Amino acid sequence: MERIPSVDLKDFLSDDPDRKQKFINDIGKAYEDIGFVALKGHFLDDELVDNLYSEVKNFFDLPIDVKESYEIPGIGGQRGYVSFGKESAKGKKEGDLKEFWHFGQYVEDDEERKKEYPDNIEVKELKHFNAIGKQTYKMLEKTAKYVLRALALHLNIEETYFDNYIHNGNSILRPIHYPPIIQEPKNAVRAAAHGDINLITLLMGAQGRGLQVQNHDGEWLDAIAEPDELMINVGDMLSRHTNNKLKSTIHRVVNPPRELWGTSRYSIPFFMHPISEMKLNVLDNCIDENHPKQYEDITAGEFLNQRLIELGLKK
Incomplete structure (x- = not known):
């Protein structure tokens, strides 16, 4: 496989059962083969995307002391600003060459759940930043819901199996800024090789080179999306x-x-997480004599906590 497969969510949402089944087959095969697809037909419109990039650039252009005033201690970087070099990949000492922001869940109908999550942080300097972030979060969450419904059908479980687990889930929208590189990095890259923690990740901003995916033979493939596509990959929670x-x-x-070191790169992943009490125990119909159970039972909350400690975001 030399390129990431492309699918169109409009096929899954159509009234044509053949189009819907083809989408299920194609995304299922892609996730079994390489773990990534490029997806058209999502719920983000061009105006929202343009507004989001504008607001994100405005935020990262703020003076460093203003940005650092939004870095909240004691919450493992789960909301607000995380400064340059703070996060490193599992098993890597060097911090990644990036700074980022986190928007989290907007709980509307569950007071207990609301207490579980840190509050979203309001940026006072930018009038539209938080509203645009919230709107983007909602549209990506909606897109992810239908991708997971297709995957449920591919796995021969009930179509809405994931719905209750992702409603008010601990999902994160992360605008990332990779600043210009001003000196030879010592073993550091913009984002070191890693797997994602969550169920699935929806990535905006995968146009142009930079993102690479490792295939089963250990080769690195460029993952380049069209302007109207999201790159969507399987995370460790869904894998296990x-x-x-x-x-x-x-x-x-x-x-x-080197000739492009002077340029910034922006990318905006949405990490789809379930509620913390979701059991990630291996599904019964994914176990047989050729595929014995590979993972211990664990909840999503326990797994996330382990990984945040490994990433250096939590003590």
């Missing part, structure tokens, strides 16, 4: 829940060639 039937693939963001 399906006994690695759906693959959580190692990926990275490499540094650009």
